[in-house]
Amino acid sequence: MTSKHYYFWILLLCNFWGSTFSFAQEPLAIWHFDTEETTKLQSIGGVHRDIAGPRPPMFPDFPPANTAVKFDGKGSRFVLKDPGNNSKFDFTNGDSITLESWVNMPQSSAGENVYILGKGRTFSPGFAKENQNWALRIRDQNGSCCASFLFFSMPSKNDKGDWHRWTTNTGFKAGSGWHHVAVSYTFGKPESITGWVDGKKIAGAWDMGGATIKPPVTDNDDIWIGSSMGGSAGNSFRGSLDDVAIHRGIVPDDLMQKKFRRVGPEQTVTQIDSFIAPTQTGAKSVRVQIHEGWTAIDSWPSLSEELSKPFTSYELPAFLFHRIPHRYDAWGIRNNWQETVIL
DSSP: OOHHHHHHHHHHHHHHHHHHSGGGSOOSEEEOSSSOOSSOOEEESSEEEEEEOSOTTTSTTSOTTOEEEEEESTTOEEEEOOOSTTOTTOOOTTOEEEEEEEEEOSOOOTTOEEEEEEESOOOOTTSOSSOOOEEEEEEEETTEEEEEEEEEBOOBTTBOOOEEEEEESOOBOTTSOEEEEEEEEETTEEEEEEEEETTEEEOEEEEETOSOOSOBOOOSOOEEESOOTTTOGGGSOEEEEEEEEEESSOOOHHHHHTTOOOSSOOOOOOOOSSOOOOOOTTOOSEEEEEEEEESOSSOOOSSGGGSOOOSEEEEESSOOOSSOOOEEOTTSOEEOOOSEEEO
16 A cells, blocks of 8 residues: 555545544533633522532442532523624524533423523513423423423514423432433424433424424523513522533434433432431430531532431430530540531
8 A cells, every 4th residue: 555545544534533532522611610610600599509419329429529500590590691692502493402511400380481591581571481492301291300401493484483392201219319301303303303301312292383494582681590571480490400511413322321310219308407427216215316417508419328327326325416526636636627517
């Protein structure tokens, strides 16, 4: 083989690999909610950072101290300003999009549609109210939290435009901990729509205006995470989000299947106003445990697995708490407690 032919094959293979793996490029934007974000987000309402996110051992692909963000609903949200005309967040016919997020929803209401993230429909002055370029939502359908995609088609002289919604047939149960949801779509090709829940491709259906080849509305309205419609409480997310991402392209099936890895069965989480540690039936003593290093000061852990190993643990016939005890290190020297302490 001549060197000319050799370089030809190298070039051919490079072009092939480039086109094959272009789908696996870095996301257009991703928010891990653990360090300073690369894109500036404006926080509005009840948004709480440093909440425990998916963590080992149940979710081994995440770091031990992984954090997420919690939304109280009632319009609480993050806002990202659109850069302007023809920005990287604008999508139209021929453009492919994949939206994904980890979600933890303690509860949901029948028939509700809550926003994970979307562009447009903010009800901001100067923009039409029906200007949804794209959105990923959770729709409660027959008691199941389903992944749902929404956009509004571009009005024309003879067509006022319409809403187009696609929803997976099944989803997850509220109060069952962390789940991963995603939807991918190529605008103008309604048959391209694909939904994912916990690493599994889920069939779904179009409704409202149905499937369409029409392009979506595109303008310079903002991107919102956690709410929509001016902060409508009925459309605001209540719970925690992590690794919210926008891709300009279709994430391949094999990569999407690897997005969700859970060790052990799904766990049902009961919402409580305080955390009650497990106790032995019939015990006639009080077990005292002190955990340190909890990441949040305004929320309780939903599962005992989220707590660190107790710094100290002991049993007493009775217990009265009037102040937190002093902490001493291994040398018997008085030391500070680490971050938030749970007794």
